[in-house]
Amino acid sequence: MSAFDQGRVRPGDDGLANAAAEKLRSMTPVAGAMAYPFLLDAFHLAVSPTDGRMSFGRLALAALCLLAATVVPLLGLACAYWMTMAAPSSFELRARRLAYISVGAPPLFVLTGVGLGLLHIPVSDELVWVAAWLAAGLYVLLGGEPERPATSAAIAPSIAKWRVTHGIAAAIILFYVAFHLTNHLLGLFGPEVHGAVMKIGRTVYRSSVIEPILVGLMLFQIAVGVRLAWRWSALPADAYRVFQIGSGVYLAAFIVTHLNSAFVSARAVHHIDTNWDWASGAPTGLIHDAWSIRLVPHYALGVFFVLGHLASGLRGVLIAHGVATTIANRIWATGLAMGALIAIAIMSGLCGVRI
Template sequence: MSALEQGRVRPGGDGLANTAAEKLRSMVPAAGAMAYPFLLDAFHLAVSPAAGPVSFGRLVLAALCLLVATAAPLLGLACAYRMTKAEPSSFELRARRLAYLSIAAPPLFVLTGVGLGLLHIPVSDELVWVAGWLVACLYVLLGGEQERPAGSAAIAPSIAKWRVTHGVAAAIILLHLAFHLTNHLLGWLGPNAHAAMMKAGRTVYRSSVVEPILVALMLFQVAVGVRLAWRWSALPADAYRVFQIGSGIYLAAFILTHLNSALVSARAVHHIDTNWAWASGAPTGLIHDPWSIRLVPHYALGVFFVLAHLASGLRGVLIAHGAATTFANRIWAAGLAAGGLLAIAIMSGLCGARI
């Protein structure tokens, strides 16, 4: 019997206590998500010039706050892996899916802030954020202990059909993604170099033919990806599959948030050019603006997870075509390393680093 199973209801006087403790542990990812904006607040207070000269101690505190905030999705990944088991109860499955959702806290927090602004709702986004996660926790806690979802045999064929379509669409989007990430790397040479490449690229991806197709493909990827994640999250999974599901959920939230910020808020409503100044939070910058600091983990993890998710998909394809698991795992690890390095490089440029 696993440690997780031992923690569930047992006959005897301590059964209720065991169940309560397990339910509280299942709320840990949601607690981490609720703490996310306050970690960013702590970072801003530590680096704010209004608080006086920035000492070494305040720099260390700021770095720790930003590091913990950026690493918050890892807590969701770890908890989702811990909760993965065959035939979960309704409560266990809801708790596992809540853990997966917490991985997407950075883009969802950006979406919350932009959405409230678009709707002209004068309410603190942090208040709405905490309230939303409390509602999600309540939904999980209301899940039954005896219910069982449909068996895995009934849903496996559906997954197989959609994953191929998901991969084909990803290959097409990859062309735009490669250009987009390269364009951001040019930020190291300054805004002018970035603008020159972007101007050339926009003649293609902002054309009346290409842009609607590209947006439709993005939304299609989100819809199919969420469908796959929903189905896979109900099945037993190893660490590689959990990572693939979690990174996919982050990217689904990131794509929706980015489309809403760029196409709806910036271009359609406020008529702002989505150029380097827009992305880097000029003139204040991403680091020193109390609102824009949320974009640092949002962007950084977006870059990391897009390459990591592609590496996860490639790993599955390699194994399915007879490649050695050890070799496929090395390709996956290299993809994660490349994603991390690229994320650091792009965010350094957006925060002011220059060659």
């Protein structure tokens, strides 16, 4: 029984107080998501001293703000796990699903900014962001109580084939992901090395045959992944399943955002080459630009979650084929650790670190 389940109203409790406290706790992911852009603003102010001098205090404050912003999706994961229970009420299920959506805050905030720019809407993206999360929170708090969701026995057979298809498509996309991440790692040796390798890769993945197939597979993964996440989010889940669902939600938001930024904004509208300068926010850079700082957690967590999601899928395959759960869990944990290290290395290169 989860902590959230234990917090339900019971005979003898102060019913109104317990219900109110439960609903307030369910808004924790909403509060984290709403705070996200302002944590990035605080980081930018800390690294932009008016006198040009960067004190240790400012550096520490900047690091703390960026760390807090990066933790927002992890807070969503933790809350989704805490809110996982058998036979949830409609309110509890809405709250859990909103917690999963909050995991995708970094790419969704990028999508908000780019989308408003493309639509030429002269409204602060932070204002739109806060309004959207307030509306989502109110929906969770004030929504009605329709039928309870289906049980695991009813859900599992209906998505078993989709899980297999999702895994097969992921295995194909993995070739591109491996090249793409390796190419970004080479940025540690300089933009010239990255550019030379990317030029070779583009002859394949930007060809008139491969690129439409690759984009189609990405969109297919989003559609199937969202379907799987929606179904599995209604069921009890251990920490491994919660991470798999949450990382999948992040990747769905990340892929949509990245496709929009690269294909629509950069290539179709502004006719910008999506090269190293584009990715690294040149000439100002990702760190010192008030808008581009949002790309740091967006990119870093994108790398971490794509590798973590693959590790989660591998764990499931290993267990299904008779590998001991303890061994599969160690492989999963190793995958997450490697994902974190690779994410740090890639972001270090994008922010100017060179070997």
